Amino acid sequence: MTSRSTPGTPDAPLHGFSTRAIHAGQEPDALTGAVVPPIYQVSTYKQDGVGGLRGGYEYSRSANPTRAALEECLAALEGGSRGFAFASGLAAEDTLLRAVTVPGAHAVVPDDAYGGTYRLFAKVAEPWGLANTPTDLGDLDAVRAAIRPGDTSVVWAETPTNPLLTIADVAALADIAHEAGALLVVDNTFATPYLQSPLALGADVVVHSTTKYAGGHSDVVGGALVTTTAPPAEFEDLDERIAFHQNAMGAVAGPFDAWLVLRGLKTLAVRMERHCDNAERVVELLASHPRVSAVLYPGLESHAGHEVAARQMRRFGGMVSFRLRGGVEEALAACKRAELFTLGESLGGVESLIEHPGRMTHASTAGSVLEVPDDLVRLSVGIEDAEDLVADLQHALS
Numbered sequence: 118m119t120s121r122s123t124p125g126t127p128d129a130p131l132h133g134f135s136t137r138a139i140h141a142g143q144e145p146d147a148l149t150g151a152v153v154p155p156i157y158q159v160s161t162y163k164q165d166g167v168g169g170l171r172g173g174y175e176y177s178r179s180a181n182p183t184r185a186a187l188e189e190c191l192a193a194l195e196g197g198s199r200g201f202a203f204a205s206g207l208a209a210e211d212t213l214l215r216a217v218t219v220p221g222a223h224a225v226v227p228d229d230a231y232g233g234t235y236r237l238f239a240k241v242a243e244p245w246g247l248a249n250t251p252t253d254l255g256d257l258d259a260v261r262a263a264i265r266p267g268d269t270s271v272v273w274a275e276t277p278t279n280p281l282l283t284i285a286d287v288a289a290l291a292d293i294a295h296e297a298g299a300l301l302v303v304d305n306t307f308a309t310p311y312l313q314s315p316l317a318l319g320a321d322v323v324v325h326s327t328t329k330y331a332g333g334h335s336d337v338v339g340g341a342l343v344t345t346t347a348p349p350a351e352f353e354d355l356d357e358r359i360a361f362h363q364n365a366m367g368a369v370a371g372p373f374d375a376w377l378v379l380r381g382l383k384t385l386a387v388r389m390e391r392h393c394d395n396a397e398r399v400v401e402l403l404a405s406h407p408r409v410s411a412v413l414y415p416g417l418e419s420h421a422g423h424e425v426a427a428r429q430m431r432r433f434g435g436m437v438s439f440r441l442r443g444g445v446e447e448a449l450a451a452c453k454r455a456e457l458f459t460l461g462e463s464l465g466g467v468e469s470l471i472e473h474p475g476r477m478t479h480a481s482t483a484g485s486v487l488e489v490p491d492d493l494v495r496l497s498v499g500i501e502d503a504e505d506l507v508a509d510l511q512h513a514l515s
């Protein structure tokens with residue numbers, strides 16, 4: 118099956134999402150017919166004479182068949198040119214930044230994003246020489262004003278954001294970035310390719326923490342990049358640059374981790390439907406709860422980004438955040454009282470998780486423009502029975 122084509126383009130295979138998730142990059146094994154790609158737990162490959170590589174494989178940092186299967190599947194799901202799999206989401210982000218920027222360049226970054234992404238920009242990339250301007254991506258004039266003509270090489274978006282669930286208009290940001298000769302990068306971790314297709318909306322690179330919904334079972338840490346089939350002229354060698362840096366920096370996904378993510382992707386569509394169903398039930402409870410002062414979920418008509426989200430997302434996802442009238446003490450108490458919602462970092466697994474971003478996932482943003490409110494609780498709504506989840510939250514808020 119030709120899986121690299123973008124659905125809707127003239128050479129498209131026109132296979133649906135789940136067919137691509139289950140088959141792209143995953144032809145039955147040529148040797149044995151195994152219907153699942155084997156885990157090629159191997160570092161090096163026999164050469165048939167010097168330079169006589171079998172299938173292009175020489176050393177597993179450069180390429181590994183299990184990782185290649187995952188990369189092809191990711192590209193097919195995002196409708197992209199190439200996929201690249203990494204050891205973590207942050208490894209993917211770091212590799213991308215080095216591939217598309219140089220010291221002295223500038224990036225526009227969200228003023229609301231995963232704390233680790235901001236830490237990478239502020240504490241690693243900035244000392245290396247990449248300046249950044251945290252910006253409200255919902256305010257397109259602010260984005261235009263933040264661009265430094267000639268220097269800005271990246272506009273970085275996350276939508277919906279972690280943990281405030283704000284929405285960025287991908288198509289509008291793509292226009293602004295391209296006018297400035299910059300790339301638009303979209304972190305699609307929360308939405309997943311099932312709910313949102315940033316490349317089709319004009320983005321140039323999609324970033325994933327595959328640790329989350331792509332893997333889906335809280336048993337692997339991984340990251341990915343997928344590139345557009347039509348990069349802007351300034352970046353026409355985008356695929357080659359990333360491939361070079363992936364190998365030169367070496368933060369690749371190992372074969373077993375790649376295999377776990379590939380297995381997770383097969384059920385992404387059915388999991389996401391259930392995550393969305395359950396999140397809607399949870400939002401219904403929270404929206405009418407007297408102890409809750411605000412529910413942050415892009416599916417709510419009252420959400421500031423609802424209109425854009427409804428345009429660019431198929432559904433609104435499994436992440437829900439809310440604020441408590443009783444402030445930080447009540448937020449911490451709710452996290453402690455929840456039982457089915459396990460208190461823990463991360464998200465996107467089949468099991469429901471609850472956390473306090475200010476003290477946990479986003480502690481690194483304290484004192485910065487990205488600091489999150491301390492009365493905020495974040496839920497990763499899993500795929501358990503909705504009634505049980507609602508009952509657990511009722512108890513947690515009692």
Ligand SMILES: Cc1ncc(COP(=O)(O)O)c(C=O)c1O
Nearest residue numbers: 205206207231279306326328339
């Ligand atoms: C939206 C988002 N992007 C990137 C990352 C970083 O991914 P990883 O933890 O796999 O390095 C995370 C981690 O929580 C995230 O939530």
